[in-house]
Amino acid sequence: MKKIIGLVTCFMLAAGVLVPEAFAAEKKNELAPEAKSAILIEQATGEVLYSKNSHEELPPASMTKIMTMLLIMEALDKGEIKMDEKVRTSEYAASMGGSQIFLEPGEEMTVEQMLKGIAIGSANDAAVAMAERIGGSEEAFVDKMNERAKALGLKNTHFENVTGLPVKGHYSSAYDMAVMAKQLLKHHGITHFTGKYEDYLREGSDKKFWLVNTNKLVRNYPGVDGLKTGFTNEAKFCLTATAKKNGMRVIAVVFGAPSTKVRNAQVSKMLDYAFSQYTSHPLYKKGAALDQVKVSKGSMRHVRAVTSEPVSVLTKKGVKLSNLKKTVKLKKNVQAPVQKGDEIGTLTISQDGKVLSKTTLVADKTVKRAGWWQLFKRAAGMFVQKD
Structure with missing residues (x-):
């Protein structure tokens, strides 16, 4: 049986086919x-x-x-x-x-x-x-x-x-x-x-x-x-x-x-x-701002989307990183109130179509619901919000 397995493995290697399962089993x-x-x-x-x-x-x-x-x-x-x-x-x-x-x-x-x-x-x-x-x-x-x-x-x-x-x-x-x-x-x-x-x-x-x-x-x-x-x-x-x-x-x-x-x-x-x-390979520290999200009826019109934890990718030693694709996907129709740390998006790091890392993006601060007077002035075009 061992000889048969060895012959099959050699044949696959000779054909240029990697057998990670075999090595995983050995490991x-x-x-x-x-x-x-x-x-x-x-x-x-x-x-x-x-x-x-x-x-x-x-x-x-x-x-x-x-x-x-x-x-x-x-x-x-x-x-x-x-x-x-x-x-x-x-x-x-x-x-x-x-x-x-x-x-x-x-x-x-x-x-x-x-x-x-x-x-x-x-x-x-x-x-x-x-x-x-x-x-x-x-x-x-x-x-x-x-x-x-x-x-x-x-x-x-x-x-x-x-x-x-x-x-x-x-x-x-x-x-x-x-x-x-x-x-x-x-x-x-x-x-x-x-x-x-x-x-x-x-x-x-x-x-x-x-x-x-x-x-x-x-x-x-x-x-x-x-x-x-x-x-x-x-x-x-x-x-x-x-x-x-x-x-x-x-x-x-x-x-x-x-x-x-x-x-x-x-x-x-x-x-x-x-x-x-x-x-x-570290890419971002915890709290790194990557984008912002519009907050409907909030005391502030936008809140920053920051990394919830340090972001890194893992490789075998000696492998260099190249062609990394970073995709930020944000939630739509975010309504106030928003609490600091609420999930508002995701960051995906991929390479050649393979996902290497996926991280939650969170609100960097609390945004309360705007008062009726603040909303009225916005609607009337009389108030310029400073975020």
Whole structure:
């Protein structure tokens, strides 16, 4: 059989036909042979560099907290909570088993301290306390997690709790976890927590608590600054890791490795592969203005369309970029009010008909609805708007 496959491959190569699937299969066996599933993506473009059973539904264990942290960061952005706000621990939150920071019923910690406990120590009690603060209950927060997963287009994810503790019907996939991680990393402040190897809680008291990151690659692999480990007897050893080197950030996910050592080795090999074989070409910084959109009945007649995140394209090392086509597509009939950060268009970068990058364009400021007097003067031609 091997001889036949070899002859077929040689024939295809001789005929000038590339067989990327064959090389991908070979690479698959090299990178994560002992994982149940795995994926490697470049963060800016989302391009998949390697995949193994990446849509298989599996228990994610504490990698669940990637979504928990995403909703916390989004609540911070919306002003629903603040980093220095104190959060009270319920009896239910304090009763969580597994990884914890041993919160006591009634104990208060700031959002920042709770987030530190979740990101570094994988604290189940802190995760539930934050879920109760944001959602009102863990159940309501879990509903928000599933709604967010649906909004992200995740088809192989369903949450039953905020911790990842084993329960029927709680699952995700390597691909879905990479998408969640990509979204979380848009909140640049998160790596301030996930990238720390150690820290302390309750400093200045006799209950000082030493936090040590469950992701040892933060200390052992240069450039790794997150994101989340996971382990249960059912899930085995899991890890969603991210690393940045020479301006390129990648995300590697492994489900179901047999040990911590194997898990870390396979993720390290995936990261090595990404950084040795690919390079990122930056094109625009976050917030770069590319066009403007007319706003109907707004206090301002136009709002600028800016990049929602840094824009880059990915190539194999040694490949030069040429003939890039940049296409800006803006929404029509945008009505006031418009909130800063609202999606108002897309930027597509392509080369020879192949899409290399697609980025959301957002409003650079809030535009309120114009008052009746302002609209009247415009209609009467008596007012010249200065934008």
